[in-house]
Amino acid sequence: MSKAIQVPQAPQFPLPFSHAVQAGDFIYVSGQVGVDPITQAIAGPTIEEQTRQCLRNVEIILASVGLTLDHVIKSNAFVSRTEDFTDYNKTYSEVFQQPYPARTTAPVDLGAYLVEIDVIAYAPSKRV
Incomplete structure (x- = not known):
């Protein structure tokens, strides 16, 4: 069984999606x-x-169910400009602690946004 999670403290958009499931x-x-x-x-x-703001938003959503970024086991990032990959990686490594989650990063046109990040977290334990 799955449960939709909506978090009033997270950014709100008039789009058909749950903050998390x-x-x-x-x-x-x-x-x-x-x-x-x-x-x-x-x-x-x-x-x-x-x-940094993307990951703060992820943190807000995870915190609503008692988790932190340390529970993240997989992240997917979509970066608008390939020339930003180096700075993206630097910032990502400053926010996430080792051992890092498994990860995919791909270039994609996001319009005004430079990055979009989704994650999968595992509730029973943190990365070790």
């Missing part, structure tokens, strides 16, 4: 962009600013 011990967090949840404004013009 819990299926057994796994939490699947929908793609988050670098939007401030209070102002709905893009966090800044750089990949670093938007990546």
Whole structure:
């Protein structure tokens, strides 16, 4: 059985999706962009600013079910500009702790957003 998770403190969009879905011990967090949840404004013009905000938004959603980024076992990132990959990787490695989650990163056109990140978290334990 699965359960949809909506988090009032996370960014709100008029789109048909749940912030996350819990299926057994796994939490699947929908793609988050670098939007401030209070102002709905893009966090800044750089990949670093938007990546940090994306991951803060993921943290807000995970915290609503008692988890942290340390529970993330897989992340998928979509980056608008390939020239931003180096700065994206630097920021990602500053936010996530080793051992890092399994990961996919792909270039894709996101319009005004520079990055979108979704994750899978495993509730019973943290990465070791």
